Amino acid sequence: MIATLTEIKSQFKELGIKSTIPRTVIYQSLMKFEHHPSAEEIYLGIQKKYAGVSLATVYKTLDLLVQKGLAHKVVTDEDKVRYDARTDQHIHLYCNKTKKIMDYEDPTLEQIIMDYLNKKGIPGFNFSQIQVNIKGEISNKKINRKL
Amino acid sequence: MIATLTEIKSQFKELGIKSTIPRTVIYQSLMKFEHHPSAEEIYLGIQKKYAGVSLATVYKTLDLLVQKGLAHKVVTDEDKVRYDARTDQHIHLYCNKTKKIMDYEDPTLEQIIMDYLNKKGIPGFNFSQIQVNIKGEISNKKINRKL
DNA sequence: TCTCAAATAAGAATTATTATTAATTAAATG
DNA sequence: CATTTAATTAATAATAATTCTTATTTGAGA
Structure with a gap:
């Protein structure tokens, strides 16, 4: 990479x-x-x-x-x-606590959204790019892993 | 309103x-x-x-x-x-040309995304809010209407 | 290696936003 | 309705991110 x-x-x-x-x-x-x-x-x-x-x-x-x-x-x-530095289609996760912004890859979700929008269209608007931002909090997996 | x-x-x-x-x-x-x-x-x-x-x-x-x-x-x-001024869940359309940002309502799409994410989850992340931004250009409907 | 247009460092300038403070105002109380 | 008082505001200074200016340096081609 x-x-x-x-x-x-x-x-x-x-x-x-x-x-x-x-x-x-x-x-x-x-x-x-x-x-x-x-x-x-x-x-x-x-x-x-x-x-x-x-x-x-x-x-x-x-x-x-x-x-x-x-x-x-x-x-x-x-x-x-x-x-x-990544310029391909991907989702961003915004952590409210740490303020980190992370890449998240989910081609299936991206495809679902694109299929829906391509089929339905948006009246009065020609779209070229979809941005999905997901806000929330990082959940520390290590805590659970130890239990 | x-x-x-x-x-x-x-x-x-x-x-x-x-x-x-x-x-x-x-x-x-x-x-x-x-x-x-x-x-x-x-x-x-x-x-x-x-x-x-x-x-x-x-x-x-x-x-x-x-x-x-x-x-x-x-x-x-x-x-x-x-x-x-709107604080309910909705999508934003960004016009690259005019720089206008418009509200776009599509409860179905929002539901599809939420259902997908709720079912699948995101490893290591607790999400609370989804933002969908659609970029493109306003297409002037009036031009076609006259023809 | 030499040439020269393009890129850089340093710091000044600009612009959006926030902080400060004295004066004003809205709301509660009598 | 007038008075009191804490909250709000106007004016403007301060701050912080970003951009601009210019003299100097650098990289790529001849």
Whole structure:
């Protein structure tokens, strides 16, 4: 799932993105986060590996990745925008407690929704994308596992 | 659908919200918008009716309405937070072109999703609310109607 | 290696939102 | 109905996320 530097570089090349150290580091960092970081989290996360990068570059690079289809914006009721390196159709789980946003894969549910909407249509609206966000709380499985 | 001043006042009273002119004007304005205004849109919208209200009061009042369950925040990829006077379960249609956000009612679809998720569950997650956002474009029905 | 357009760092600027505080107002009470 | 008082508001300063500016640096091709 996590691309090597070489893979990233060729991916950039295909999309006409000039390959630079900040960009590859930022993209790699974004992919490593399992729960959708903000620009600042990425900025802080890469300080060990590449301390020179500026926050403005992080913002600009994330915008570029979104433009080129390598990332998606993820918004919440909170103030900061967050980013997702996955751009295929998937569901997001929002944890009210930890504020983590997690990917959730359920192709069946997605298919059910798409089938329903394609059959029924929406009067006066041409839809192109469906987003399903599920809010709740992470339930710690380990507690039960021990019992 | 749009409440009278008397109705709003008694609604406020029930919820322990002190009734003031700015609050009733802001709430009424929010209810009148059919496509989910930002705080600034409400601020501008009430200038004719009640010019004295400050933008800070609009923000504070909207937050209060959200806290008390009379409104919901609606977020987008854009910068501003928007508000929705409807707090029952419903779907949002996001128009990519006009940036309008519209309510869409489809209890059947909502039921299908809830039934599926209730039956299947989500491992490691207790969900409490499902949000469905549909992105696309408004299609102008009037063009076809004339032909 | 050299060239040069493109990208970056640093920090200033902008914009949405929140905090502060003195003045105003709504509601309760007499 | 007038008075009291705590809550609310207007005005504006402060904050925080994001974007812009510009001088410097860098990567890719010749």
